[in-house]
Amino acid sequence: MKRPLNKLLLFIAFAFLVSCSNTKYLKKGELLYVGAKINLQRDSLSKKQANLLETNLKEQLMPKPNKSFLGLRPKLYFYNITSEPKKEKGFKYWLKYKVGEKPVLLSDVDIDFNRKIIENYSENLGYFNVSTSYDTVTKNKKTKVIYNVKPRQQYLIEKVTFQKDSTLINSEIQKIAAKSLLKVGAPFNLNVIKAERERIDSYLKENGFYYFHPDNIIVQADSTVNNHKVDLIVKLKESTPAMATKQFxxxxxxxxxxxxxxxxxxxxxxxxxxxxxxxxxxxxxxxxxxxxxxxxxxxxxxxxxxxxxxxxxxxxxxxxxxxxxxxxxxxxxxxxxxxxxxxxxxxxxxxxxxNEFKSLRLETLGKTNSASYAGGEVNFNWRHRNFLKGAELFTASLYGAMDYQVGGRGNGNNIYRVGSKFSLAFPRIIAPFKFTSSSAFVPRTKIGLGYEYQSRTQLYTLHNFNASFGYLWKEDVKKEHELNVLEVTYVFPEKITDKYKEQMADNPSLARIVEKQLIFGPTYSYTFTNTMLPLKHTVYYKGQLDLSANLTGLISGANYEKGQQKEILGVAYSQYVKTEHDIRYYLKLNEKSQFAARFIAGYALPYGNSEYMPFSKQFFVGGSNSIRAFRARTLGPGSYDPRTQTSSFLMDQAGDIKLEFNAEYRANLFSFLNAALFVDAGNVWLMRDDPTKPGGKFSNEFLSEVAVGVGAGLRFDFSILVLRTDLSIPVRVPYYEKNDRWRFDHIEFGDRAWRKDNLILNIAIGYPF
The missing domain is CATH 3.10.20.310 (membrane protein fhac)
Incomplete structure (x- = not known):
């Protein structure tokens, strides 16, 4: 009991210090402005009208007082206690003018101007003949201004008339008069009148009146017709230029x-x-x-x-x-x-x-990941923006990458990759049918071709060929479709070391990584996002569907379980259905903070010609953009314990089902430095039992096999890129005993061995989602 009491007394002492200190810095005769109050006489208003008017009026008043928190003004306190810096940079300048806030004084408030704002704003909402007065209340050098507002009864619209004449432009306006925003019985509202003028202007602009302007419309109000009623007359101004009335x-x-x-x-x-x-x-x-x-x-x-x-x-x-x-x-x-x-x-x-048609770019990249690999990549890219003189975009890239194992299990299991990619995008849909789009975005036909040579020293080398043909189009700025009519991938090994073959004998699932793979079929993705809009709530969704050899398998009667596995060019092709859905939600809390959440669900079903999903098409979790408390591709499937592996290298853990949830609180600390608190949860599972991965199959106990990690991070926003550092720890580990998977009781920051195994640092570029 004593400790909470001490904390309470400490807070009260700090609050008293901050509260008193802010006013002692005022000069003689200065008063700190602490805000305004609208004292609204509500006799002629309903409760809803009064509350809305009072709130809106208060928002119009200027200036705003210094920001407060629980009655305190800490930003003003930091401004006051910091002496004037000698130059416009450095810690003292940052503390006084970035963290701190200059005092808002009563002398900064133009009370008569605010009274006029109150009267004008009220009249714009139909409260004519508003009377206002004001009082000031001062205590301990702090002053609040009280505005006394007495509105009369709100005027309602009695009648709306669109003036008629014989001109062409008037006949066009008459066509849309019935859909006017000005409604009989609605309150008089200047904002609605402005919107009506914009509506008329938009319609006329769509019908040939290029030079027309909303200001050419006048809406006259006659408030003498009845008690608290107003007639509105919509017509062209007499001063409307002749060009504005012509249809082109x-x-x-x-x-x-x-x-x-x-x-x-x-x-x-x-x-x-x-x-x-x-x-x-x-x-x-x-x-x-x-x-x-x-x-x-x-x-x-x-x-x-x-x-x-x-x-x-x-x-x-x-x-x-x-x-x-x-x-x-x-x-x-x-x-x-x-x-x-x-x-x-x-x-x-x-x-x-x-633009310049041709461009050449060389990129170099250094990288590290939580799976104990570090390395680099070199990309050589060439681009032509008018390849066939039809605004076609041709890109060609050559790349090489090296990843060196710097820790973890095994030694010298390095990865080398060399490859090339070619793509050609036509600014139209090339198809046997006619495709029309009224979108502002040009639809495209894309052809892609690629090759990669991958060598994992001491293990194996692979060749990977891929090709695709498809379409990309956008309905609007928020909706995008991508359909690859055909996507082909062919993978085959060149060399498998004896060391890897020994591991395959103990773990047959390793063979699927180096077996020949032939994957072909359509893929489709749909993306919706409104994150580019200035909204408080925004969402992002991407759904993907990947089909391989569905028709081919059906026509040929392929059935792996009955021993009727079919081949093309000597390779058993993969047959499966795979779908993945990525949903993100962003809530803007204020100008400097945001809540972000993501949910991913993926499902892959091998059938017909395939017993298992191709390794390259399975799901993975862990790493800097996933569940950050676990190293990349080391988690799952299910409750399988990767510590039981007998292999001398770190295996990639994959699954056919994926569930993942992430949530972050993001806040700007100052300037380019942002911080985040986050929680990640999820796992992958297998569709079928795998004797080498006990506990890996999806079951009705999947919730007990969800991994959870928490952490904090810093993000350095340098405009051209965001450098992200996230430090996290696992708080729920699915491969421990079922009643011991929550690890809160095992957290020991003072234990060096615990820190080595559980503190996971991720360094990455950009936000995780």
Missing amino acids: TIDKIVVIPDYNLRNLGRRSRVVSQTPIDSLTPYKGIYIIDREEKFKPQIYDRTLYFKKGDLYNRTDHNLSLNRLINLGTFKFVKNQFVISDSLNNKFDVYYMLTP
């Missing part, structure tokens, strides 16, 4: 694909001197490309305007976005020029500045 259609469409930005200041002259009359249009598009750098089909697929179309803002923006999305042009500009020979018609000019 598209005449000529001109593309200049090699536009030089140095001509930017002379754009009008460049446009006017463009010799389009001597050109032969391609599907109605005039193209000035003297060097023939681009195929004209590009513009037919990306430009949505056609000759004779009514101007609309959707096609205007869509065309620009798709030209940018090609990735071939560095700058995209357009101009609508009124035709000299035709009234109410535009000639549209697209001025495109290309």
